[in-house]
């Protein structure tokens with residue numbers, strides 16, 4: 503089939519690195535393949551509302567270092583809209599799109615996979631600070647977020663040490679602990695708690711007391727927002743900000759840091775404070791790693807369009823950019839390897 507017009511959208515939580523992907527796909531799409539490139543705004547809402555604008559070389563000039571996404575994003579889910587998928591398919595034709603590049607996490611790519619099965623020509627690009635997508639070693643956004651967490655922990659070390667305090671740092675990552683493990687290890691955290699291994703409050707406090715015994719009267723505890731206690735008042739429940747769900751059924755996680763800080767202070771008598779890094783972890787300019795990975799993913803995605811290799815997602819395996827089936831990528835979450843967490847534990851306490 504001859505391809506003339508290619509759409510591109512960014513869905514789900516934003517992250518640094520999205521603009522390098524858009525820039526890579528648009529630059530090569532226009533300059534090498536002579537495509538018309540079209541930006542769809544705010545994720546799948548852009549297709550459902552036919553909300554788009556042409557993208558040219560000027561559109562993507564000067565965006566390599568910019569965080570966020572020039573196209574905007576949303577968590578719009580066609581499944582939550584009456585006849586949403588049929589409307590999306592119809593609009594794909596009305597907009598005269600020959601192909602579409604969907605940049606997103608498991609939710610956005612799950613929609614892309616369903617639309618592929620309905621006959622649409624779509625290529626996926628894996629995106630999330632959580633790094634919880636299967637079939638790719640890393641997603642862009644993750645490295646930038648790890649560096650933000652590391653820099654925050656470096657800062658928190660000095661104030662914790664000055665006050666002989668325990669500081670509990672709550673980080674993002676949803677139901678995977680990659681950000682907590684990488685950010686915690688890079689920042690030299692004394693305890694790291696992740697969703698993959700429910701924690702025992704008594705054991706956490708014993709580790710902190712062990713530090714105090716060897717004269718280290720301050721500690722940093724990193725807790726992933728999805729971390730859960732083995733038992734206790736919450737009975738192993740997730741800590742949530744409220745019970746509302748987003749369009750893909752996700753609860754708003756949050757609160758483990760504060761609850762844990764209060765419990766630690768009560769149990770050990772050590773003065774304890776909590777810090778929630780929140781959306782700072784998703785902001786600002788992408789690191790060099792994420793700029794290069796985003797660029798490689800963007801160019802790789804337009805190459806897949808050119809080859810007509812649809813229903814696939816670009817992925818990083820080793821140092822190679824490969825194509826994997828969307829089906830495989832969205833089948834399950836990629837959680838923290840047990841051996842990595844065991845290695846991190848060497849430095850606990």
Ligand code: F6P
Pocket residue numbers: 515607630631632674675676727755784
């Ligand atoms: O998936 C990325 C992420 O930042 C998660 O780590 C976090 O739980 C969620 O998005 C927050 O979503 P929102 O920005 O919609 O509050």
